[in-house]
Amino acid sequence: MKESDNEQYYKRGTLAVLGVLRDIERDGTPIMVSHARGQFISHILSVDKELLVIDYGSNDYDNQVTLEMRSLAITAEMKGAKVEFNLEQLHETHFGGLPAFSTPLPSELLQIQRREYFRISAPLDPIFYCHASWPEGGKARFRLQDISLGGIGVLVEGDMPENLVCGDLWRGMRLDMGEYGELQVDGQLLHVGTRTTVSSKNETVSTPRLSFSFTSLSAAQERQLQQIIFSLERVAREKAMRFR
Missing domain, CATH: 2.40.10.220 (predicted glycosyltransferase like domains)
Known part of the structure; x- marks a missing residue:
């Protein structure tokens, strides 16, 4: 879609963004983390007004490469809608005693309601x-x-x-x-x-x-x-x- 067509689907502001990401966390919806050197499937472990915590991937090398990236795209499919947002960088942290990624909450995201899939x-x-x-x-x-x-x-x-x-x-x-x-x-x-x-x-x-x-x-x-x-x-x- 063109940027002008996307405008109606943007969620902006802490409360709007937080609401969507909490739904993804609650439902255990898989997310796709993509960057210039690869991609992997993960989950949101925790999210609040300050911080988004994402689970590490299954491959140690991919995780280390991901920490070097300065531009990442996150996508998720939830309840007939596609969610997309961008992150500037992920940082290493720990959650439940295990390594994870952390990053500030994105300022905006796209939540696009899907039409009926062509079958x-x-x-x-x-x-x-x-x-x-x-x-x-x-x-x-x-x-x-x-x-x-x-x-x-x-x-x-x-x-x-x-x-x-x-x-x-x-x-x-x-x-x-x-x-x-x-x-x-x-x-x-x-x-x-x-x-x-x-x-x-x-x-x-x-x-x-x-x-x-x-x-x-x-x-x-x-x-x-x-x-x-x-x-x-x-x-x-x-x-x-x-x-x-």
């Missing part, structure tokens, strides 16, 4: 798969039914546990999209439903369907996924033109 159906040939693990243990393979930048819908192959809980986090889901490559994501289960179709024998076939939202995508993953969606859209459009 496209996955192809039937070749079939795209989602490999995951059931919350109670055991491997699962789903057929990818549709995909968007916000999440996926999958069809369950075989038996499904009865105690699935909406809101649960599913980590390390692997999306196998054939020639388009693979993507490993974390998802939150939004809905357990059923897809009903009619077979060639005029019989009603019901297949369990699960809907997931992505809890976080890196900038690279989002770009990759957007390219896949664009490609699938183009293929679907070309196929539709051939059958007109």
Whole structure:
């Protein structure tokens, strides 16, 4: 968006900024910390009127590089909105006896309400798969039914546990999209439903369907996924033109 278009989405002043960051902290929403030499996913550990404390990343080298940076961008996806703000520098501190980053509260941030994500159906040939693990243990393979930048819908192959809980986090889901490559994501289960179709024998076939939202995508993953969606859209459009 142009700067003028963004103006309506700015939160400025201590109380407005603090309110948004406290929501991110309370919900445990992942944040993406990006700078000129890399990026990593972290969480807000603490925030008050004076100080913002961010968890260290999992890689010691990345943490040391981050301390050298003088310009950082922070992004988070929360409740259908994207939050963005910039920081000049992070400093080393400790939180709960463990190393962490600290920085003064930003003076402003962007909170942009997302529109409905464009969702496209996955192809039937070749079939795209989602490999995951059931919350109670055991491997699962789903057929990818549709995909968007916000999440996926999958069809369950075989038996499904009865105690699935909406809101649960599913980590390390692997999306196998054939020639388009693979993507490993974390998802939150939004809905357990059923897809009903009619077979060639005029019989009603019901297949369990699960809907997931992505809890976080890196900038690279989002770009990759957007390219896949664009490609699938183009293929679907070309196929539709051939059958007109």
